[in-house]
Amino acid sequence: MRWLVGWNSPAVRPAGVPGPTGAGAYGQGGYGHAGHGSGGYGPGGSYGSGGHGTGTAYGPAGAYGGLAGVPGEVSGETVRPVGGQLLWGGPGESDPLWAVGDWRPDEVRVVHGDGGNRLAVLGSCGAGDEELRAGLYTARGGALRHLTAWPGSYTVVVRIGRRTTVPADLAGARPVFHAPWAGGTAYATAALPLADLIEAELDISHLAALLACPDAPEALGDGTPYAGVRRVPPGHALVLRESSREIVGYEPTASLAVSAPPPLDPDLAVAGVRDALVAAVRARLAAPRHASEHDFTPPGPRDPGPVPGMGPADRRAARGAPEPGIGADLSGGPASATLALLAAGLPGMPGTVHGTGSASAGERLLAVTFNDLTAAGAAEGRAAEIERARLLAENPRLHHIVVTGGDECLPYADLESGPLTDEPGPSLVAAERHRRRLAAGSADHFVGLGARQVLDAHPARLADLLLDRRRRHLLRPVAALARAEGAERAGLRAAQRAAERDRADGADAADPARAAHGTGAVPGAGRSVLVPVTVYRAARRLARTPYREGVEAAAAQLREGRVTGAAAGIPRARGGPSSAGTRGTGGTSTLDLSLAALTWCRPGPAARWITGEALAEVSLLVEGAARVRPIVERPGERRARAALARQAADHRVLEQAAEIRNQRLHAPFYDNQVVRACRELPEAARVKPGARASVLRAVLAGAGVHDVPPGWGAPSHASQHASARAGLRAAADPLADLFTAPLLAEAGLIEARVVRRALRAAADGERVPLDGLADLVSTEIWLRRLIARRGTCWTGADAPRQRAATAVVTPTPDRPML
Secondary structure (H helix, E strand, C coil), rough: EEEEEEECCCCCCCEEEEEEEECCCCCCCCCCCCCCCCCCCCCCCCCCCCCCCCCCCCCCCEEEEEEEECCCCCCCCCEEEEEEEEEEEECCCCCEEEEEECCCCEEEEEEEEECCEEEEEEEEEEECCCHHHHHHHHHHCCCCHHHCCEEEEEEEEEECCCCCEEEEECCCCCEEEEECCCEEEEEECCCHHHHHHHHEEEHHHHHHHHHHHCEEEEEEECCCCCCEEEECCEEEEEEEECCCEEEEEEECCCCCCCCCCCCCCCHHHHHHHHHHHHHHHHHHHHHCCCCCCHHHCCCCCCCCCCCCCCCCCHHHHHHHHCCEEEECCCCCCCCHHHHHEEEEEECCCCCCCCCCCCCCCCCCEEEEEEEEEECCHHHHHHHHHHHHHEEEEEEEEEEEEEEECCCCHCCCCCCCCCHHHHHHHHHHHHHHHHHHHHCCCCCECCCCCCCCHHHHCCCCCCHHHCCCCCCCHHHHHHHHHHHHHHHHHHHHHHHHHHHHHHCCCCCCCCHHHHHHCCCCCCCCCCCCCCCCCCCHHHHHHHCCCCCHHHHHHHHHHHHHHCCCCCCCCCCCCHHHHHHCCCCCCCHHHHHHHHHHCCCCCCCCCCHEEEEEEHHHHHHHHHHHHHHHHHCCCCCCHHHHHHHHHHHHHHHHHHHHHHHCCEEEEEHHHHHHHHHHHCCCHHHHCCCCHHHHHHHHHHHHHHCEEEEEEEEEECCCCCHHHHHHHHHHCCCCCHHHCCCCCHHHHCCCCCCCHHHHHHHHHCCCCHHHCHHHCCCCHHHHHHHHHHHHCCCCEEECCCCCCCCCCCCCCCCCCCCCCC
């Protein structure tokens, strides 16, 4: 895990000027002669053992205004992160900045300007040194957007005089957190170090909101799982000026008060997406190639040679080291295939490293395909994906390997092991599955995550089209939903007939999932005829519903416990109206998913298992946010941003949970410039069926790749759903033990017996929202790992002595009797 951390100290009183004393100032010691008085900055004139004067800076107790847990001296010598590399703020300076973790040398760049101004860039940034200096010069006037316009995925920290600016990215994959500390503000790119710094406890209300409404900014706000630690929203920047703190936006937003600007020409918009993706891939290819030192240790590579039953990829995965150079996923989907073909075809240094034995002559990129051998319920769809990956891998520039996974790679496998992540996320239940695939990858590995969220049209965008009086553009997505509904009903009828044949043949041991889908009448048969009218009415209702009214309706839904219907207790939509007709987890159809998403705010899939008290508390948060912070955004734009932020946060959890030492995951679809380019796509083109596949096909054609395999852009969720259900079935006993005495129940968020019953039902094949169960299990696992950890992220004489979140529920002292 890699992060940066720093702080802004309060204004320093000039030497020799007496400050106020007494308990009403800054503790009993105050800022008098014992603090910033004639002693200056310690006897030696630096941040040495003398600190800020010869006396106690923040009072005898080392407290700030009587608050415990705040050190008496804000100094990089007395408080510093464990394993931190100081970037600036050494002896004699204030407001330090550290880089913590296994950062590569080319990932940390610092540019110094005149007057002590400086700029730090951490991550993969395609800007040159001159561009960084120009950015530092421009930032002196307060400009922010240009700091996020360079290709790559990175975090920028700008110091102009006493003003520090830290912008968050647009997607949410590179977040920024802050917390008040020692009279100033501490900031970091991880929340847990700040929680350790201020000795924060768990924020149970935020955990309840994360489970009940994971896609609702009204419920989540700027909170984190740690009380007192706040998050900078995507598209905003944290601006610190001595003791003041400000959150400012750097992106223009659409307004309901005026009509939307004329859409960009579709061809120009696609060309912008192509240029942004090519620049993002080039930024990674231009970086130095990285390999483990053992790969070049004499007499040769570390690979011991052939092992019966193990190929080169299996042997490397067993050693736990990535392949040297650059690689990419090749799952058979359009997103990963686009990145792999772009990286293999762009001129420059090849991604494979000569002399490591990883590739033959002419092969420039390592392509990894994961083959799930347990997806029996979706064998046909998975076979089609593997075949598309094989056809793509016939490109002579690709070195293709296939990684197979059995029961040991199912979701919910090996939940007891794994690292502690900064925040909880659904990816924790499938971390072992991803880790096996990534262990066979390269030191720099491309993944296609995020393409669905930035390219597909959220269902709520249909309401945006109605607001712009573009009704005719609703025809294609609505027709696609009708076809998908008809195909799904036909599939259910076929499953029903198969179940009846099995019963007629005496096959009582048929697949429980197929039997559950095949008993009784097909629900909603013939409903596809009414799909166009149903979708149009839902979109028109959303377009006519004011923001506050829509959010208050969702709050009432939570408060009254109406969270188990098709409009609430279902998994979040995966792709929207342009997605093809695969049945969602828990048996919910594509039409149900799209209709449920045509709201300003809605409960999440795990809300049905949250206690009534927790739901009532979340409803108050949602209702209060709608009243205090009214917005003028369009519903589709707002829901799409929230869905992207949710997925980017889960990608960040995946990076930390499935981390392979010396490996970096690159998801260019979360880059700022790629997100901006995708937002320029016209709504009319975005809502068309198969829009994502057609856009990526045009991107490849513009880069010189014209041949794509048949089935390009076909949906691929059936195998994921089948694997999730198989994982629940295989891990039924460990999951039951996990929820025997869960910490979530101790916090008052769930009832253990209700969740155990739902887990058994899902393992038996009943229609249960699997995404909701993943949210519950991952949060419980994260809480157990957090409570079980030891030590803190800080060291030094004045470092906090107590780690954050020592218990789920902190006992409060009894009130004195009157």
